[in-house]
Amino acid sequence: MTSSLRFIAVDLGGTQIRAARYTADGVQEARVAMSTGAQDGIDAVLRRLRSAIQQVWAFEGQVAAIGVGAPGPIDFKHGVVRFAPNLPGWFNVPLRDKLLENFSIPIFVGNDADLAALAEHRFGAGQGVSDMIYMTISTGIGGGFIFNNRLYTGGGGLGGEVGHMAMDINGPACRCGNIGCLETLASGTAIARRARARVQGGEPSMLADMLEGDSEITAKEVSEVAQAGDALARDVFAEAGMYIGAAIVSLMYMLNPTMFVLGGSVTKAGDLLFDPIRKTINVRAPEVYRDYTRIVPAKLGGDVGLWGALALCLMELDV
Amino acid sequence: MTSSLRFIAVDLGGTQIRAARYTADGVQEARVAMSTGAQDGIDAVLRRLRSAIQQVWAFEGQVAAIGVGAPGPIDFKHGVVRFAPNLPGWFNVPLRDKLLENFSIPIFVGNDADLAALAEHRFGAGQGVSDMIYMTISTGIGGGFIFNNRLYTGGGGLGGEVGHMAMDINGPACRCGNIGCLETLASGTAIARRARARVQGGEPSMLADMLEGDSEITAKEVSEVAQAGDALARDVFAEAGMYIGAAIVSLMYMLNPTMFVLGGSVTKAGDLLFDPIRKTINVRAPEVYRDYTRIVPAKLGGDVGLWGALALCLMELDV
Numbered sequence: 107m108t109s110s111l112r113f114i115a116v117d118l119g120g121t122q123i124r125a126a127r128y129t130a131d132g133v134q135e136a137r138v139a140m141s142t143g144a145q146d147g148i149d150a151v152l153r154r155l156r157s158a159i160q161q162v163w164a165f166e167g168q169v170a171a172i173g174v175g176a177p178g179p180i181d182f183k184h185g186v187v188r189f190a191p192n193l194p195g196w197f198n199v200p201l202r203d204k205l206l207e208n209f210s211i212p213i214f215v216g217n218d219a220d221l222a223a224l225a226e227h228r229f230g231a232g233q234g235v236s237d238m239i240y241m242t243i244s245t246g247i248g249g250g251f252i253f254n255n256r257l258y259t260g261g262g263g264l265g266g267e268v269g270h271m272a273m274d275i276n277g278p279a280c281r282c283g284n285i286g287c288l289e290t291l292a293s294g295t296a297i298a299r300r301a302r303a304r305v306q307g308g309e310p311s312m313l314a315d316m317l318e319g320d321s322e323i324t325a326k327e328v329s330e331v332a333q334a335g336d337a338l339a340r341d342v343f344a345e346a347g348m349y350i351g352a353a354i355v356s357l358m359y360m361l362n363p364t365m366f367v368l369g370g371s372v373t374k375a376g377d378l379l380f381d382p383i384r385k386t387i388n389v390r391a392p393e394v395y396r397d398y399t400r401i402v403p404a405k406l407g408g409d410v411g412l413w414g415a416l417a418l419c420l421m422e423l424d425v
Numbered sequence: 426m427t428s429s430l431r432f433i434a435v436d437l438g439g440t441q442i443r444a445a446r447y448t449a450d451g452v453q454e455a456r457v458a459m460s461t462g463a464q465d466g467i468d469a470v471l472r473r474l475r476s477a478i479q480q481v482w483a484f485e486g487q488v489a490a491i492g493v494g495a496p497g498p499i500d501f502k503h504g505v506v507r508f509a510p511n512l513p514g515w516f517n518v519p520l521r522d523k524l525l526e527n528f529s530i531p532i533f534v535g536n537d538a539d540l541a542a543l544a545e546h547r548f549g550a551g552q553g554v555s556d557m558i559y560m561t562i563s564t565g566i567g568g569g570f571i572f573n574n575r576l577y578t579g580g581g582g583l584g585g586e587v588g589h590m591a592m593d594i595n596g597p598a599c600r601c602g603n604i605g606c607l608e609t610l611a612s613g614t615a616i617a618r619r620a621r622a623r624v625q626g627g628e629p630s631m632l633a634d635m636l637e638g639d640s641e642i643t644a645k646e647v648s649e650v651a652q653a654g655d656a657l658a659r660d661v662f663a664e665a666g667m668y669i670g671a672a673i674v675s676l677m678y679m680l681n682p683t684m685f686v687l688g689g690s691v692t693k694a695g696d697l698l699f700d701p702i703r704k705t706i707n708v709r710a711p712e713v714y715r716d717y718t719r720i721v722p723a724k725l726g727g728d729v730g731l732w733g734a735l736a737l738c739l740m741e742l743d744v
Contacts, residue, residue, distance in 0.1 A: 179713065188713055237580025249679075253577060260572075260681025261556025262717050270678035272671050275593045275605075284674055284709045286594075352591050355603055359589035360568075362579025390603045394498065394507055398581050 111170040113419045114159055117218070117411030118151075118176045120144060120192025124409075125158035127169075128416045130425050132229055136162040137412075144193045151193070156208050171212040171423055173415035175221040176201060182263035185215035214418045216257070220266050221414025222404075223250025224257050226367045228417040230405035237363045240404070241268055242370035243350065243379075247289040251361070256421060269293070271353055292349040294325035294372045301328045301342045311338035329375040343375060344382040351386025358387075358395040369404030376403075430489040432738045433478055436537070436730030437470075437495045439463060439511025443728075444477035446488075447735045449744050451548055455481040456731075463512045470512070475527050490531040490742055492734030494540040495520060501582035504534035533737045535576070539585050540733025541723075542569025543576050545686045547736040549724035556682045559723070560587055561689035562669065562698075566608040570680070575740060588612070590672055611668040613644035613691045620647045620661045630657035648694040662694060663701040670705025677706075677714040688723030695722075 112135070117124040119142060126137040138161045140154055159172060178190030185202025187193075202215045216224075223232075223240035232238040238252040247269030251258045259265045269289035270282050277286030290296055302323050305313045312331040313323055321327070332339035354366055373379060380403070387396060406413055419425075431454070436443040438461060445456040457480045459473055478491060497509035504521025506512075521534045535543075542551075542559035551557040557571040566588030570577045578584045588608035589601050596605030609615055621642050624632045631650040635642055651658035673685055692698060699722070706715060725732055738744075 235580070251679075253572060253579075258572060261554070261683035262681040262714070264714065265679055265681035267678035271590070271675040272592060273594050275668065275671060276595070282678075283711055284678075285671070349594065352594060352604070356590040359586040359601075359603075360570075360584055361577075362581040362584035364580035392602055395581070395583060 110168065111425070112164045112168050113416050114162060114169055114172040115412040115415035115419070116155065116159060116172065116174040117415060118142070118155060118174060118193075119218075119411070120177060120190075123151075123154055123158050124412060125162045126409075126412045127162040127164055130420065132413070132416065134412075135164075138162055142193075148195055148199060152204055155205065159205075159209065169211060170425075171214065171419040172205065172209060173221075173418040174201065174205070174213065174215045175218045175411045175415045175418075176215060177218050179264050179267075180215060180217040180220075182216055182220065182257075182259040184263070185213065187215070188264070212419075212423065214422050216414070216418050217248075217250070217259075217266065218411055218414070219248030220250035220257055220259060221418055222369060222406075222410045223252055223266070223367075223414075224417035224421060225406055225410045225414035226369065226404055227252045227255075228420065229413050230410075231367045231402050232365055235365045237361075238365045238367060239268070239357055239361060239363045240367045240369065241350075242404075243293060243368065243372040244370035245294050247293045247370075253361075257418070268353065268357070271356065273349055273353060288349060288353045292346040292353075294370075297325040297328055297342055297346050297372065298323050300345070301339060304338055304342070309338050312336045313339065325372050325375075329372075329378065332375065332378050340378065343378045346372075347379050347382025348386050350379070351383040352390065354383065354401065355387055355391045355395075358391055358399055362395065362399075364399055366399065366401045367404050368401065369406075369410070373403055429487065430744070431483045431487050432735050433481060433488055433491040434731040434734035434738070435474065435478060435491065435493040436734060437461070437474060437493060437512075438537075438730070439496060439509075442470075442473055442477050443731060444481045445728075445731045446481040446483055449739065451732070451735065453731075454483075457481055461512075467514055467518060471523055474524065478524075478528065488530060489744075490533065490738040491524065491528060492540075492737040493520065493524070493532065493534045494537045494730045494734045494737075495534060496537050498583050498586075499534060499536040499539075501535055501539065501576075501578040503582070504532065506534070507583070531738075531741065533741050535733070535737050536567075536569070536578075536585065537730055537733070538567030539569035539576055539578060540737055541688060541725075541729045542571055542585070542686075542733075543736035543740060544725055544729050544733035545688065545723055546571045546574075547739065548732050549729075550686045550721050551684055554684045556680075557684045557686060558587070558676055558680065558682045559686045559688065560669075562612060562687065562691040563689035564613050566612045566689075572680075576737070587672065587676070590675065592668055592672060607668060607672045611665040611672075613689075616644040616647050616661055616665050616691065617642050619664070620658060623657055623661070628657050631655045632658065644691050648691075648697060651694070651697050659697065662697045665691075666698050666701025667705050669698070670702040671709065673702065673720065674706055674710045674714075677710055677718055681714065681718075683717060684719045684721065686721055686723050688725075688729070692722055
């Protein structure tokens with residue numbers, strides 16, 4: 107009976123480990139959060155992961171699977187964390203096999219952005235859509251692809267990295283080794299960097315006062331003063347939106363999804379970002395692509411990682 | 426019995442209609458070719474298509490399906506030619522339904538580049554690979570995606586257009602409406618245009634003599650003098666290869682296939698093009714992507730369109 111089954115969802119982040127127990131319908135029955143303590147090393151983090159899972163466990167035989175979301179490139183097919191920028195020392199950690207030593211049930215491990223895509227598809231903005239691209243615009247830019255109602259990560263299991271599409275072949279170098287990636291042009295980090303540079307260059311902006319004080323300019327501050335009418339800040343968002351819009355046009359041509367779901371902290375700026383995105387698409391994409399593709403904001407909030415780990419279990423077990 | 430089944434493959438091109446009858450194993454039993462005569466209008470072309478199919482037909486009940494490849498964006502799910510640059514007047518032509526009026530068997534219609542991808546996957550360079558990206562570099566740049574052993578064209582059925590990935594956001598406008606598309610930077614047309622401009626600008630090259638005469642410079646001439654050691658021509662190919670290599674790196678990040686198959690007339694230049702492609706990938710792509718991805722030339726020749734139409738039938742019927 108499907109209705110009696112339970113699933114453990116785990117979100118392994120750079121600062122927090124979160125775990126929860128769900129029914130197949132998405133009812134949360136237990137939840138726990140603790141500090142990741144990545145500086146204590148891999149074994150310490152693995153002990154905390156096991157402990158978090160045990161704290162939300164149900165009685166024996168009832169738990170059908172464990173889903174785990176982790177940052178950085180994940181070999182989705184083998185459950186291996188290739189490397190994780192926010193987890194020092196994590197190179198080729200066989201996370202699934204490590205957890206299988208303690209829990210003898212199906213365990214699935216996925217990249218956090220891929221799992222957010224699955225979460226939005228199953229429980230959020232993408233319900234009922236068979237082919238969807240999820241983009242998360244935050245400190246960096248990540249993504250996940252839903253093709254034919256399933257997560258697609260490519261033959262090597264490392265796909266979905268829309269942030270590393272080269273958009274400006276003569277542009278700035280990206281930390282990934284490529285040049286002019288979307289992430290270097292339109293992420294929260296890029297928005298903050300560009301605003302800072304223009305203010306330091308002497309352009310007038312409400313941000314100037316912040317720079318003189320101790321406070322660091324982040325995309326959040328740029329968004330706040332833009333909402334208050336600051337021309338420079340609005341312009342910086344318009345530029346980021348243009349890049350994201352152009353990336354979406356390229357993805358329309360290549361993958362022709364019927365929906366783009368945009369999430370991540372920078373999208374909280376709302377129309378400041380979505381207006382230039384839509385404007386760019388209207389100018390650059392042919393009708394035949396544009397008219398059948400919706401661009402919508404993500405619906406799920408802070409627990410998207412847990413929803414995604416649950417959605418991963420449900421997809422893999424065909425529930 | 427699969428072995429007694431026959432399949433009709435049709436390649437509708439701007440200049441020629443070709444049709445052939447195949448066994449499921451790819452043995453060609455009959456073949457016909459005729460002029461498309463697109464200037465005579467849609468109905469005339471449809472009559473010729475029907476005639477070509479009838480000429481290679483087997484006895485009743487033996488033909489399991491008809492596969493048709495056509496140029497331009499095709500709605501793969503409904504068998505509709507959205508528009509075809511090489512077939513004047515073809516806008517939203519329901520090609521599948523038109524043929525179903527005469528042939529009451531399963532009929533499948535696909536874009537020619539998508540079908541070339543299927544052909545290389547089933548009969549050519551991509552045999553045994555589950556996730557493959559095909560790119561054709563010719564007058565324009567097109568492509569097709571094989572994901573999980575099947576053609577993927579997106580929720581709207583118009584995907585695979587790798588030539589319209591924006592690579593240079595500040596670059597030249599593309600005929601598609603987007604800016605700095607790969608096609609405007611690295612197609613045969615772009616190679617010829619760039620070589621011509623440099624020669625006309627006074628740079629020394631064997632191509633200068635051709636320009637003075639009546640002969641038009643095409644990518645073929647640029648390739649020929651490059652093979653003979655012409656520095657300008659080699660440089661133009663190196664630049665095109667850099668763009669294609671950078672596009673491949675973006676596709677690795679996003680779709681992480683285990684193989685790229687490169688076909689089309691421009692790839693006949695061989696190492697002239699493949700060397701700068703590989704060099705760019707070696708510099709820009711991380712090992713974890715690069716080491717598990719092969720970049721190979723296409724294997725099938727001029728009949729790739731027919732092979733693709735056959736492969737489409739076999740895929741759709743799960744043969």
